[in-house]
Amino acid sequence: MVSAQKGQVRVITGNAVGAYGALLCRPEVVAAYPITPQSEIAEQIAQFVNNGELDAEYVEVEGENSAMNVVLGASVAGARVFTATSSYGLVFMYDALQETSGYRAPVVMVNANRETPGIHAVSSGQQDMVSTRDTGWVQIIVENDQEILDQIIMSYRLAEDNNILLPVMVNYDGFYLSYLAEAVEIPLIEDVDAFLAPLKKQTPRQKLVPGVNIGCGTHGIEMGYVEARYKHCQAMERVKPKVDEIDKAFGDYFGRYYGGQIEEYRTDDADIIILASGSATGTVRTVVDSKREKGIKVGLVKLRLFRPFPAERLIEALQGKKAIGVIDRSVGFGWKYGPICTELRALSREIGTAPILSYIDGLANLDITIPHIERVVDELDTAAKGKPYQEVTWIPMEE
Amino acid sequence: MVDATKKRNRVFDYFIEEEQFAGGVAWCAGCPLELTARFVPKVLGKKMIFVGTPGCAAPVLHGQNIGAWHHLAYMASVMTGVPSKATGLSRYYHKTGQEATVVCFTGDGCATDVGFQPLSGAAERNERIIYIAYDNEGYMNTGNQRSSATPLGAATTTTPVGKIKRGKPTPAKNMPMVMLMHKPRYMATATLSHLEDFAKKLTKAKEAAKEGFVYLHVFAPCPVGWRIDSNRVIEVCRTAVRTNYFPLWEAENGKPRFTLEVASPKPVGEFTKLMRKFSHLDENGMKDLQRTVDERFALIKGLCEVYKE
Ligand SMILES: Cc1ncc(C[n+]2csc(CCOP(=O)(O)OP(=O)(O)O)c2C)c(N)n1
Ligand code: SF4
Ligand SMILES: [Mg+2]
Numbered sequence: 001m002v003s004a005q006k007g008q009v010r011v012i013t014g015n016a017v018g019a020y021g022a023l024l025c026r027p028e029v030v031a032a033y034p035i036t037p038q039s040e041i042a043e044q045i046a047q048f049v050n051n052g053e054l055d056a057e058y059v060e061v062e063g064e065n066s067a068m069n070v071v072l073g074a075s076v077a078g079a080r081v082f083t084a085t086s087s088y089g090l091v092f093m094y095d096a097l098q099e100t101s102g103y104r105a106p107v108v109m110v111n112a113n114r115e116t117p118g119i120h121a122v123s124s125g126q127q128d129m130v131s132t133r134d135t136g137w138v139q140i141i142v143e144n145d146q147e148i149l150d151q152i153i154m155s156y157r158l159a160e161d162n163n164i165l166l167p168v169m170v171n172y173d174g175f176y177l178s179y180l181a182e183a184v185e186i187p188l189i190e191d192v193d194a195f196l197a198p199l200k201k202q203t204p205r206q207k208l209v210p211g212v213n214i215g216c217g218t219h220g221i222e223m224g225y226v227e228a229r230y231k232h233c234q235a236m237e238r239v240k241p242k243v244d245e246i247d248k249a250f251g252d253y254f255g256r257y258y259g260g261q262i263e264e265y266r267t268d269d270a271d272i273i274i275l276a277s278g279s280a281t282g283t284v285r286t287v288v289d290s291k292r293e294k295g296i297k298v299g300l301v302k303l304r305l306f307r308p309f310p311a312e313r314l315i316e317a318l319q320g321k322k323a324i325g326v327i328d329r330s331v332g333f334g335w336k337y338g339p340i341c342t343e344l345r346a347l348s349r350e351i352g353t354a355p356i357l358s359y360i361d362g363l364a365n366l367d368i369t370i371p372h373i374e375r376v377v378d379e380l381d382t383a384a385k386g387k388p389y390q391e392v393t394w395i396p397m398e399e
Numbered sequence: 400m401v402d403a404t405k406k407r408n409r410v411f412d413y414f415i416e417e418e419q420f421a422g423g424v425a426w427c428a429g430c431p432l433e434l435t436a437r438f439v440p441k442v443l444g445k446k447m448i449f450v451g452t453p454g455c456a457a458p459v460l461h462g463q464n465i466g467a468w469h470h471l472a473y474m475a476s477v478m479t480g481v482p483s484k485a486t487g488l489s490r491y492y493h494k495t496g497q498e499a500t501v502v503c504f505t506g507d508g509c510a511t512d513v514g515f516q517p518l519s520g521a522a523e524r525n526e527r528i529i530y531i532a533y534d535n536e537g538y539m540n541t542g543n544q545r546s547s548a549t550p551l552g553a554a555t556t557t558t559p560v561g562k563i564k565r566g567k568p569t570p571a572k573n574m575p576m577v578m579l580m581h582k583p584r585y586m587a588t589a590t591l592s593h594l595e596d597f598a599k600k601l602t603k604a605k606e607a608a609k610e611g612f613v614y615l616h617v618f619a620p621c622p623v624g625w626r627i628d629s630n631r632v633i634e635v636c637r638t639a640v641r642t643n644y645f646p647l648w649e650a651e652n653g654k655p656r657f658t659l660e661v662a663s664p665k666p667v668g669e670f671t672k673l674m675r676k677f678s679h680l681d682e683n684g685m686k687d688l689q690r691t692v693d694e695r696f697a698l699i700k701g702l703c704e705v706y707k708e
């Protein structure tokens with residue numbers, strides 16, 4: 001494949017990028033319901049449709065649960081679909097999220113991460129994503145505006161691949177990226193068409209066609225149900241190498257690589273590693289560089305794929321390291337560690353004896369700052385030397 | 400294609416399709432839900448898609464670890480997503496020029512309660528779908544609990560007759576009226592004792608759904624939950640009409656008119672005596688029930704007058 005032409009560079013917000021990402025992939029049915037900090041996506045796509053720039057059915061639903069159900073119905077009928085949400089909107093879809101993945105419907109959704117507690121918090125945090133992690137969706141976390149755009153395009157290649165057929169949720173930090181204007185290269189739509197063209201060469205997936213006796217969503221019990229679940233889990237396993245493969249194809253064509261399931265930054269010779277995700281990884285990279293100048297061998301692993309959890313790639317990246325710090329932007333109930341840290345600890349045996357330190361930071365729009373990360377590096381450095389350390393630290397509570 | 404204006408005398412004249420269901424399906428003997436489900440595709444034809452949900456209809460419409468018990472396309476949903484899934488299907492079929500009649504087929508419980516929000520939303524957006532609510536006045540599949548469609552005074556398993564409280568303390572949500580206020584492209588009430596009327600309404604519904612939203616409210620007593628002899632269910636339907644408990648009317652673009660006006664309606668007691676769910680009602684209870692019947696009838700009659708040409 002030759003490479004894509006240079007796209008137009010524009011300075012736009014993460015939400016606008018979300019809408020452009022959708023536009024470029026030509027969804028045929030879009031349904032969305034406004035919620036802070038995502039509303040601009042719903043508005044912008046409506047504008048595209050009303051301007052005739054996007055030839056899609058746009059359904060202004062009466063709630064998020066319906067948004068997910070509308071795109072599910074359309075997807076089952078054969079459409080390419082798109083929706084966007086955040087926070088309570090995402091959890092209001094909870095039953096429909098499970099139906100969508102159960103139907104193996106290749107829905108692509110953008111989720112602007114926001115707190116989702118029992119008490120209101122209109123602020124950033126990954127709690128919404130964490131609360132829906134076992135709904136059978138692929139969940140990907142991105143770092144900046146360009147990555148939002150690129151990941152939406154890659155997500156269609158993933159979701160609609162006949163060997164996958166799963167819904168994909170693209171997560172980005174609400175507020176931080178929603179309203180942050182950055183320079184973004186917007187590819188030409190013909191190039192996006194070309195990148196997505198391999199999907200059209202596949203055998204068409206099964207659709208619900210009027211007049212044809214096909215049933216969808218039967219009351220599976222006993223073996224019918226077990227088989228569907230088994231195949232769903234198998235497909236999830238296939239997602240992992242596929243994400244790497246698509247990332248490579250995307251990079252080869254558009255010139256931007258993201259590392260696939262995880263991105264590794266200065267990890268090769270690192271003794272200590274910070275595992276982080278989302279917009280805060282930029283800050284971590286800065287601190288890695290400055291600490292390296294002081295002689296501390298620190299590296300960053302950016303978690304891009306949250307579901308399925310990239311076990312194999314993480315083991316490879318973390319094996320033999322001397323200390324690992326995990327930064328979580330959400331909380332877990334039942335374990336004292338943050339949710340991503342808890343997941344990582346399931347790999348303790350494979351990773352080795354490195355202490356794993358859990359950090360809770362950046363809840364409710366509190367910034368994950370350079371001093372916060374410097375502190376994490378210093379503590380990891382101490383732990384790596386075999387000295388005592390604190391297992392779990394809520395950074396803002398100790399400031 | 401059936402011409403909606405053509406004069407047809409017998410119900411068979413409306414059928415454009417053979418029976419679509421298997422024999423011996425998993426419904427109780429004498430259940431009008433079965434008759435309704437069998438009836439609908441005969442009139443609407445094979446290009447219909449059943450979108451259904453948990454409730455007594457589900458095992459037959461969507462199968463239970465086997466295929467469904469019919470020859471049609473279908474999509475199952477949880478109770479909260481039926482009209483929205485239908486919206487997605489219908490929008491895409493329309494966009495791609497595929498002929499389809501997308502039919503939501505749910506119980507009163509789904510329509511009036513947990514699934515009401517998306518129903519109201521789809522009606523307001525004027526989606527090209529037909530929503531058929533079969534009304535057995537309660538959650539029958541889960542064991543005869545009350546729904547918003549359960550009438551005043553009726554005994555159900557969650558409004559049981561006790562020493563201090565006896566039956567449901569509030570009247571049924573007036574669902575046909577609620578839907579009329581959405582001004583759907585077409586809506587109607589129907590029941591199994593008046594099959595030509597029902598068939599005609601389905602024929603109209605099919606045409607109207609090419610332009611917008613259609614709501615059909617079908618009275619479908621549950622012989623098990625209401626405690627009716629299974630051979631008397633159609634008589635119960637007919638008596639519901641003759642007592643004005645369930646008047647037959649329709650509305651095009653929000654303008655209601657009766658499709659049958661009962662010359663001298665009988666007291667509601669004629670209807671309630673055919674079942675045992677009201678048998679605990681005393682004279683006052685019966686008066687209150689009669690009052691809701693009269694009020695509702697007066698309301699729809701008044702609206703018919705308003706819109707009379
Ligand atoms: C969200 C949800 N809550 C509860 C149930 C349990 N449930 C299954 S069927 C049903 C009652 C349905 O009543 P209705 O729609 O009137 O249909 P009917 O059973 O009377 O045919 C309920 C409450 C469910 N399936 N989903
Ligand atoms: S419980 Fe009632 S509504 Fe349900 S199938 Fe039996 S008779 Fe019909
Ligand atoms: Mg019911």
